[in-house]
Amino acid sequence: MENNIDVEEVKYKAKDFASDQDVRWCPGCGDYSVLAQVQRVFPEIGVKKEDIAWISGIGCSSRFPYYMSTYGFHSIHGRALAIATGLKTARPDLSVWVATGDGDNMSIGGNHFIHTCRKNVDLNVLMFNNQIYGLTKGQYSPTSEEGKVTKSSPYGSVDHPFNPPSLALGAEATFVARAIDTNAKHLQEVLKKAMQHKGTSFVEIYQNCNIFNDGAFDELKDKETKLDHLLTLEDGQPMIFGKNSDKGIKFDCDGISVIDLNDKNNSIEDVMIHRETDINPMRAFILANMTYDHSMPTPVGVFRRVQKSTYDESVKVQLEKVTAKKGVGTLQNLLYSGNTWEV
Amino acid sequence: MANENGKDLQSLEEVTVRFAGDSGDGMQLTGTQFSNTTALVGNDLSTLPDYPAEIRAPAGTLYGVSGFQLHFSSNDIHTPGDNPDVLVAMNPAALKINLKDVKPHGTIIVNKDAFEPKALAQAGFAVNPLEDDTLSGFKVHQVPITSLTQNSLEDSGLTTKEITRSKNFFALGLMYWLYNRPIEPTLKWINEKFGKLPAIADANTKVLKAGYYFGDQTEIFSTRYAVKKAELPEGTYKSISGNEATAIGLVAAAKIANVPLFLGSYPITPASDILHYLSGYKNYNVTTLQAEDEIAGIASAIGASFGGSLAITTTSGPGVALKTEAIGLAVMTELPLVIVNVQRGGPSTGLPTKTEQADLLQAIYGRNGEAPIAVIAASTPTDCFDMAIEACRIAVKYMTPVMLLTDGYIANGAEPWRIPKIEELPKFEVKYRTDTANFQPYGRDENNARPWVRPGTPGLEHRIGGLEKANLTGNVNYEPDNHDMMCRLREEKVLNIANDIPSLDVVGDVDADLLVLGWGGTYGTITESVNKLRKKGYKVAQAHLKYLYPMPKNTEEVLKKYKKVLIPEINLGQLAKILKSEFLVPVESFNKMRGLPLRSDELQECIIEMLGGDNGK
Numbered sequence: 001m002e003n004n005i006d007v008e009e010v011k012y013k014a015k016d017f018a019s020d021q022d023v024r025w026c027p028g029c030g031d032y033s034v035l036a037q038v039q040r041v042f043p044e045i046g047v048k049k050e051d052i053a054w055i056s057g058i059g060c061s062s063r064f065p066y067y068m069s070t071y072g073f074h075s076i077h078g079r080a081l082a083i084a085t086g087l088k089t090a091r092p093d094l095s096v097w098v099a100t101g102d103g104d105n106m107s108i109g110g111n112h113f114i115h116t117c118r119k120n121v122d123l124n125v126l127m128f129n130n131q132i133y134g135l136t137k138g139q140y141s142p143t144s145e146e147g148k149v150t151k152s153s154p155y156g157s158v159d160h161p162f163n164p165p166s167l168a169l170g171a172e173a174t175f176v177a178r179a180i181d182t183n184a185k186h187l188q189e190v191l192k193k194a195m196q197h198k199g200t201s202f203v204e205i206y207q208n209c210n211i212f213n214d215g216a217f218d219e220l221k222d223k224e225t226k227l228d229h230l231l232t233l234e235d236g237q238p239m240i241f242g243k244n245s246d247k248g249i250k251f252d253c254d255g256i257s258v259i260d261l262n263d264k265n266n267s268i269e270d271v272m273i274h275r276e277t278d279i280n281p282m283r284a285f286i287l288a289n290m291t292y293d294h295s296m297p298t299p300v301g302v303f304r305r306v307q308k309s310t311y312d313e314s315v316k317v318q319l320e321k322v323t324a325k326k327g328v329g330t331l332q333n334l335l336y337s338g339n340t341w342e343v
Numbered sequence: 344m345a346n347e348n349g350k351d352l353q354s355l356e357e358v359t360v361r362f363a364g365d366s367g368d369g370m371q372l373t374g375t376q377f378s379n380t381t382a383l384v385g386n387d388l389s390t391l392p393d394y395p396a397e398i399r400a401p402a403g404t405l406y407g408v409s410g411f412q413l414h415f416s417s418n419d420i421h422t423p424g425d426n427p428d429v430l431v432a433m434n435p436a437a438l439k440i441n442l443k444d445v446k447p448h449g450t451i452i453v454n455k456d457a458f459e460p461k462a463l464a465q466a467g468f469a470v471n472p473l474e475d476d477t478l479s480g481f482k483v484h485q486v487p488i489t490s491l492t493q494n495s496l497e498d499s500g501l502t503t504k505e506i507t508r509s510k511n512f513f514a515l516g517l518m519y520w521l522y523n524r525p526i527e528p529t530l531k532w533i534n535e536k537f538g539k540l541p542a543i544a545d546a547n548t549k550v551l552k553a554g555y556y557f558g559d560q561t562e563i564f565s566t567r568y569a570v571k572k573a574e575l576p577e578g579t580y581k582s583i584s585g586n587e588a589t590a591i592g593l594v595a596a597a598k599i600a601n602v603p604l605f606l607g608s609y610p611i612t613p614a615s616d617i618l619h620y621l622s623g624y625k626n627y628n629v630t631t632l633q634a635e636d637e638i639a640g641i642a643s644a645i646g647a648s649f650g651g652s653l654a655i656t657t658t659s660g661p662g663v664a665l666k667t668e669a670i671g672l673a674v675m676t677e678l679p680l681v682i683v684n685v686q687r688g689g690p691s692t693g694l695p696t697k698t699e700q701a702d703l704l705q706a707i708y709g710r711n712g713e714a715p716i717a718v719i720a721a722s723t724p725t726d727c728f729d730m731a732i733e734a735c736r737i738a739v740k741y742m743t744p745v746m747l748l749t750d751g752y753i754a755n756g757a758e759p760w761r762i763p764k765i766e767e768l769p770k771f772e773v774k775y776r777t778d779t780a781n782f783q784p785y786g787r788d789e790n791n792a793r794p795w796v797r798p799g800t801p802g803l804e805h806r807i808g809g810l811e812k813a814n815l816t817g818n819v820n821y822e823p824d825n826h827d828m829m830c831r832l833r834e835e836k837v838l839n840i841a842n843d844i845p846s847l848d849v850v851g852d853v854d855a856d857l858l859v860l861g862w863g864g865t866y867g868t869i870t871e872s873v874n875k876l877r878k879k880g881y882k883v884a885q886a887h888l889k890y891l892y893p894m895p896k897n898t899e900e901v902l903k904k905y906k907k908v909l910i911p912e913i914n915l916g917q918l919a920k921i922l923k924s925e926f927l928v929p930v931e932s933f934n935k936m937r938g939l940p941l942r943s944d945e946l947q948e949c950i951i952e953m954l955g956g957d958n959g960k
Binding site: 048076 | 379382385575576577578579580581594595598599607625626627630634635636639642643644645646647649651652654668669671672761762765768797798799800801804805806807809810819
């Protein structure tokens with residue numbers, strides 16, 4: 001795939017991507033793991049350090065750029081994607097990454113999020129979802145579950161939460177994935193795929209806030225429970241899960257259901273196959289909508305990965321085409337074209 | 344009085360014409376064509392488009408009336424004229440709205456066909472004004488424009504609707520005849536504009552000619568008029584509006600500095616035309632991003648500025664309100680950025696298509712925290728070009744946001760522009776930092792500006808953001824003394840720009856007791872008023888502030904030289920408030936917020952009063 005970013009053999013180590021700043025997240029925060037995985041995986045993406053820019057908004061996750069030794073911009077609440085869009089459009093040669101959170105990206109920045117997805121700007125967007133406002137000390141967020149008791153909802157939140165992958169898919173996102181902060185290897189794999197994808201790569205990362213929403217994802221992390229609750233997606237493979245890989249997702253005229261593969265009426269043939277590159281987003285929507293359905297496992301991995309022209313590339317191509325057709329504009333032409341007369 | 348083809352040809356020094364009709368009648372197009380042709384024949388001119396916010400208000404309504412006023416002259420002129428000498432009214436509503444403005448004994452040309460019962464009722468005329476004494480005291484020409492248009496297109500095969508839409512070309516043709524202007528420039532324009540629709544091009548051509556020859560043949564008009572060429576300085580000219588001049592100025596600045604231009608913008612009246620113009624300049628290395636909202640407009644520009652582009656965002660007052668937080672970010676990150684505010688009537692949605700100057704306090708003070716930015720203002724449509732370049736020069740030299748204030752009147756108004764020679768353009772350069780030795784992201788040069796580093800530069804990787812910066816390193820810093828110092832440093836950097844701008848010039852009677860001091864788009868009215876009064880023997884000095892923050896270093900000195908200072912503004916006295924608090928000088932205000940330029944006659948009255956009536960001479 002053609003890419004504007006200069007990819008060459010660069011030998012970095014994880015620590016080369018650490019800045020000289022002390023990391024100031026709370027001890028035990030899930031952000032540490034995400035930072036570590038990013039720093040581990042970056043030597044493998046083959047982009048020179050100076051060609052990488054991290055952009056963030058406001059929130060705990062948005063401190064991320066300070067801890068990377070690349071170019072970085074910690075901006076204002078909700079606007080990371082708009083700033084990143086401007087940077088990538090002006091500088092398609094850069095690899096632009098965005099660190100954001102569920103408040104920053106789903107609430108105040110929601111408009112920029114859907115439009116970035118729609119335009120398919122070639123950005124890698126990591127949204128740390130801890131389902132709480134951390135930096136403002138514990139209010140419910142747009143991804144908090146209904147009934148959530150927080151400082152600003154002492155009798156329980158009455159809001160219905162956003163389902164981030166579903167929102168991204170609804171906004172025509174071309175790459176939608178989910179990973180979990182402490183599931184290191186899987187997160188690294190997802191990050192690599194996000195980097196390889198040309199277009200807006202949206203990665204929702206379930207991230208534990210051990211101060212204000214501790215244990216939000218324990219069911220998906222606990223050794224005893226995780227296998228029964230996590231559906232790890234693999235392209236071209238049947239959607240099976242469970243301790244003994246004996247449960248599958250079936251889709252038929254009745255809709256979607258979990259089937260027991262130990263039951264001899266069911267077979268592996270009945271299980272829905274995952275296809276990341278399916279142009280029709282139906283399969284990805286089905287996966288996204290398992291999130292709040294307690295009879296279903298929570299999918300992680302790449303929900304959707306399709307090709308579409310990117311905004312930044314199209315802008316660049318149009319500029320080049322017009323320039324080729326009209327010639328490089330000069331000051332003389334700029335000033336003296338049109339209806340002029342002499343005095 | 345000369346005689347030509349049986350008609351008298353009368354020579355005039357200047358004329359003010361107003362075209363008025365439904366918002367769907369093509370009055371803006373008619374006015375623009377008349378202006379362009381008038382510019383081409385060498386008159387000085389000034390225009391005032393005045394239209395409702397509704398795109399196609401219901402036909403015949405009073406609130407749907409759209410107008411275009413044009414003042415042209417054989418002399419140097421500065422305003423679109425207070426009152427029209429000639430009103431072209433395409434329907435009763437247009438007559439109703441505009442009649443009160445027409446000069447006594449002025450000329451009124453009406454489309455007689457449009458004065459039918461329904462339209463008269465809609466306009467609130469109980470009796471047809473063409474049949475009672477409503478128009479006594481005016482020279483009235485009743486021309487059946489609609490039916491003459493239909494007659495000339497009888498065999499065209501066009502629908503009645505299409506035919507009726509051409510009637511503005513009849514009015515235009517007639518006015519070309521009446522004021523002795525050539526129809527060729529508009530014929531050429533019709534062919535370019537409607538090249539792909541030959542039937543329409545043909546129809547408009549026919550109707551334009553029909554209107555022109557009608558004047559020649561009818562007995563309605565016995566006299567036609569000529570306005571001689573104005574004596575303008577030598578050079579190549581074109582007619583240009585403020586928004587176009589702003590757009591060209593921005594592109595020119597990027598060319599001068601040899602950097603890519605980036606515009607992040609969201610459509611808003613009356614600033615959208617700058618976005619339209621710039622989106623056509625792709626071959627000048629101009630990237631335009633039409634954002635999802637005002638905030639994304641400026642945020643994308645900030646991102647592009649971080650990436651090394653000369654970044655612009657264009658908007659009007661409500662948009663500035665939305666961009667405010669992001670302007671603060673550009674202040675904190677010390678990135679160059681130009682914010683163009685084409686001011687309109689406020690507050691809130693206000694008067695989207697009308698002019699005002701009420702965003703001055705917002706521009707200078709309207710942000711949280713101590714957030715100084717440079718604020719400059721253009722004074723005429725053509726001055727937008729110079730000030731757009733100046734905004735860019737200051738932004739990149741001092742690594743600061745700059746707000747350029749224009750307004751709806753100068754943005755949409757047009758005048759002849761003596762195009763500068765390339766060598767006359769200001770020169771400035773951009774140096775991106777590439778040297779890694781002793782690099783400090785918040786180190787400063789002799790102008791207190793921090794280095795501009797393009798991402799992609801090896802060895803200079805650094806992080807910036809909206810949190811307070813430590814001096815030099817730019818690292819996050821919450822120390823009390825550092826914050827105090829940084830607030831002062833940012834202010835000092837912007838104030839220091841005062842050393843790099845022209846001083847405030849006084850013109851007119853420099854030794855007068857009264858100084859009339861203006862800023863922005865009131866320049867034309869103030870200049871005309873002062874000139875007229877001085878011709879009558881009054882002693883008046885005039886000065887115009889183009890730099891509002893920081894102000895020229897001699898501003899206080901100038902203010903204190905005069906016994907009286909009058910500040911005309913289209914707001915409640917915002918500049919006056921600033922001057923009083925900055926310099927502790929008593930100043931007086933002349934304020935009108937009518938959505939229109941200040942009137943010269945009213946300002947003259949005010950000045951005469953301040954001078955003590957006739958004794959002021």
